[in-house]
Amino acid sequence: MTDRIEKQIELKAPVAQVWRALTDYREFGEWFRVKLDGPFVAGEVSRGHITYPGYEHLRWEAMVERMEPERLFSFQWHPYAVDPKVDYSKEPRTLVEFRLEKTPTGTLLRVTESGFEKIPAGRRPEAFRMNDQGWTEQVKNIERYVAEKP
Amino acid sequence: MSQKSRKGGLAGWRGRAPAFAALGDATRLSLVVTLASGEPRSIAELTTGSRMTRQAITKHLRVLERVGMVRSERAGRESRFAFDPRPVEEMRAYLEMVSAEWDAALGRLKAFVEK
Numbered sequence: 001m002t003d004r005i006e007k008q009i010e011l012k013a014p015v016a017q018v019w020r021a022l023t024d025y026r027e028f029g030e031w032f033r034v035k036l037d038g039p040f041v042a043g044e045v046s047r048g049h050i051t052y053p054g055y056e057h058l059r060w061e062a063m064v065e066r067m068e069p070e071r072l073f074s075f076q077w078h079p080y081a082v083d084p085k086v087d088y089s090k091e092p093r094t095l096v097e098f099r100l101e102k103t104p105t106g107t108l109l110r111v112t113e114s115g116f117e118k119i120p121a122g123r124r125p126e127a128f129r130m131n132d133q134g135w136t137e138q139v140k141n142i143e144r145y146v147a148e149k150p
Numbered sequence: 151m152s153q154k155s156r157k158g159g160l161a162g163w164r165g166r167a168p169a170f171a172a173l174g175d176a177t178r179l180s181l182v183v184t185l186a187s188g189e190p191r192s193i194a195e196l197t198t199g200s201r202m203t204r205q206a207i208t209k210h211l212r213v214l215e216r217v218g219m220v221r222s223e224r225a226g227r228e229s230r231f232a233f234d235p236r237p238v239e240e241m242r243a244y245l246e247m248v249s250a251e252w253d254a255a256l257g258r259l260k261a262f263v264e265k
Contacts, residue, residue: 005249009256013263021263031258109259111252116245 004114012106019070022098034060042067046075065095073098076115169217169237177202178210182219185233192228 011018021027025036029051036048042064050058062075074097094115101108173179181196193211197204211231214220218237222229 005245005252007249007252007256009260011260011263018263021259027262031262032255033258109256111256113248113252116241 004112004116007111009109009111010103010106011109015070015100015102015107018100018107018109019073022073022100023067036060040064040067040073040075062096063093070100072100169219169241172213172217172219175210175213177206178214181207181210181214182233185220185231186235190223190225190230190232192225192230194228196231 013021021031023040025039025046025048028034028040029036029048033051034048035051036046038046040046044064046060046062046064048060049056050060062077065074065076066072074095076093076095078093094113096113097111099110099112101110173182177200184196185191193204193208196211197207200207211220211222215222215231218234221232221234223232224230
């Protein structure tokens with residue numbers, strides 16, 4: 001089973017510029033398609049709403065965790081918490097982390113979203129990574145994980 | 151990330167969170183592995199070779215049953231438990247959707263910083 005999504009992308013732009021695109025609330029809003037009420041502050045909740053036409057009533061909310069300049073930006077959220085009538089506070093939250101690294105041509109950005117299942121820390125198996133090989137392969141992964149368990 | 155799939159994802163997450171949580175336990179995970187790779191088993195068979203009591207195994211099976219990963223079938227005097235792959239497939243499909251939305255968002259970020 002999968003508990004995280006991992007992405008990486010090479011950007012032909014300096015780290016400082018990528019950092020700004022991620023953490024300046026107006027720049028973030030441009031590419032993420034959200035209008036935020038104010039700047040991101042570590043330890044504080046960020047609020048706003050979706051800007052896609054027809055969906056402006058949908059709210060955005062995330063708890064900003066870490067802002068380590070030009071290295072790491074992370075927040076927790078309830079993915080797809082878009083129904084105003086639902087209280088999401090008791091539902092599982094995922095953690096989104098953006099990690100930046102300087103490269104000769106610009107910036108390597110790694111994004112992870114984790115916490116899709118609540119496997120205790122330290123037991124969260126590598127083998128549970130997303131793959132496209134279907135259930136048979138997933139079962140093998142689970143078997144391997146269980147076999148390696150101390 | 152298309153707003154259409156964002157909307158569709160709502161139901162997905164709300165419906166699937168219990169299934170994700172059900173696997174967050176080593177015993178249940180190993181029960182799923184056992185059942186997924188073989189025949190339906192009775193509680194007695196599942197308890198054999200485990201350090202857990204019959205009651206504990208039963209409790210874990212009920213959790214898996216509630217999220218639809220395990221079905222029980224009556225066979226004579228005892229119940230046999232069988233694996234049902236559908237919830238796991240749904241979880242996979244859900245994560246693939248979230249994954250695709252990240253691809254789209256990062257594509258927009260790339261266009262934004264490289265313009």
